[in-house]
Amino acid sequence: PAGRKVLIVYAHQEPKSLNGSLKRVAVEELSKQGCSVTVSDLYAMQFEPRATRNDIVGCLHNSEEFDYGVETWEAYKRGALSNDLIEEQKKVQEADLLIFQFPLYWFSMPAIMKGWMDRVLVQGFAHEFPNCYDSGLLKNKLALFSFTTGGSREMYAKGGISGDIRYLLWPMQHGIMHFCGVKVLAPHICFAPEYVSEEKRKEMLVAWAQRLKTLWKEEPINCSPEWYFK
Amino acid sequence: PAGRKVLIVYAHQEPKSLNGSLKRVAVEELSKQGCSVTVSDLYAMQFEPRATRNDIVGCLHNSEEFDYGVETWEAYKRGALSNDLIEEQKKVQEADLLIFQFPLYWFSMPAIMKGWMDRVLVQGFAHEFPNCYDSGLLKNKLALFSFTTGGSREMYAKGGISGDIRYLLWPMQHGIMHFCGVKVLAPHICFAPEYVSEEKRKEMLVAWAQRLKTLWKEEPINCSPEWYFK
Numbered sequence: 397p398a399g400r401k402v403l404i405v406y407a408h409q410e411p412k413s414l415n416g417s418l419k420r421v422a423v424e425e426l427s428k429q430g431c432s433v434t435v436s437d438l439y440a441m442q443f444e445p446r447a448t449r450n451d452i453v454g455c456l457h458n459s460e461e462f463d464y465g466v467e468t469w470e471a472y473k474r475g476a477l478s479n480d481l482i483e484e485q486k487k488v489q490e491a492d493l494l495i496f497q498f499p500l501y502w503f504s505m506p507a508i509m510k511g512w513m514d515r516v517l518v519q520g521f522a523h524e525f526p527n528c529y530d531s532g533l534l535k536n537k538l539a540l541f542s543f544t545t546g547g548s549r550e551m552y553a554k555g556g557i558s559g560d561i562r563y564l565l566w567p568m569q570h571g572i573m574h575f576c577g578v579k580v581l582a583p584h585i586c587f588a589p590e591y592v593s594e595e596k597r598k599e600m601l602v603a604w605a606q607r608l609k610t611l612w613k614e615e616p617i618n619c620s621p622e623w624y625f626k
Numbered sequence: 627p628a629g630r631k632v633l634i635v636y637a638h639q640e641p642k643s644l645n646g647s648l649k650r651v652a653v654e655e656l657s658k659q660g661c662s663v664t665v666s667d668l669y670a671m672q673f674e675p676r677a678t679r680n681d682i683v684g685c686l687h688n689s690e691e692f693d694y695g696v697e698t699w700e701a702y703k704r705g706a707l708s709n710d711l712i713e714e715q716k717k718v719q720e721a722d723l724l725i726f727q728f729p730l731y732w733f734s735m736p737a738i739m740k741g742w743m744d745r746v747l748v749q750g751f752a753h754e755f756p757n758c759y760d761s762g763l764l765k766n767k768l769a770l771f772s773f774t775t776g777g778s779r780e781m782y783a784k785g786g787i788s789g790d791i792r793y794l795l796w797p798m799q800h801g802i803m804h805f806c807g808v809k810v811l812a813p814h815i816c817f818a819p820e821y822v823s824e825e826k827r828k829e830m831l832v833a834w835a836q837r838l839k840t841l842w843k844e845e846p847i848n849c850s851p852e853w854y855f856k
Binding site: 410412439442445447449460461462463464465501502503504506507510513515529546557558559563564567570571572575621 | 743
């Protein structure tokens, strides 16, 4: 894996959190393998989550009626997206692997990370009909969702009160990553770290480091309804 | 329905958009019925989607290691949440029905609306273990997700390339609203309005107004895996 490029998109406010530690472990282990690792630390960057007219520099394609999807597509083509988006797109373009590290908020990613998806994965850059799903423009890249939960493994079991954890992965893994052509590795989930001992939390970090050692040998999941809802 | 209170949480940048029209239709029709309607126009409010330390006024419960969930829970109890959150919580508290009006972004709501969920539905206010799901603190309220899609009805059919549209409703309807005890009415979906005629778009507005006329007679869906994944 030496020479491979990894982008970690990280959304936690507190460096001392388990998410902060999971991010550090990934940087260390992947760097040790000779990978080149970049981190987008969204809260530290005060990353803007709102999709607005400010994302387009200069005149609009249609200033009568603002359509965010159309305007960012047009702006992408003429190199007129705002600088923060161009920076993130460069990082994505160079990466072989995207790791998303976050605490699960409301069965999904925190708004600051959803804003990264909404704003960075612009039409023309990440997809352009009919180039979506298996022919999405980011094909040949891998993605991995690594997150912590509030609820326990039992709550997120099939038949549990919160349903199979895979149900909530559908919009993120299939709806976003697969749509852009990115192949998805199995998620890495730390269940309810707030309710376990310090020792257990350390084991979670060790397990993550361990998985990363052989990550490049993993096969992507079959990102179709069977995987999620079987 | 006279006297019923409705909060419309609305996320579109452009008043002239179909989402803008759907919002106006709802305000008009529900007001005509004698309901009292409030709108949170998130982009116009420049609503903050990021969950940060700024949401807590004054000292933190634990300034050594910032935990957003714990801090906002504690701040709620001592009345120390930021003013924008207190305002939104008041609107939610008073409402009998919450309508979420938005364009689908990446199989979910736009980040600005996800931020509303992340920040407003604080523990202690909307849920407090074991008061979640059927005993969530917002029980006796109704919610309805009303949105437009980019993809067509065929793409979002079972077996279609984007999978049954119900798959992506699980995190929003079950993971957020049901978790807080809110009963969920059937979603209202306008498929691919950008690809239909002006006349068809007008029919979409009429259909929405029509549905709202008998909305208060509707039974909530059975918000369990069977509804979503059967």
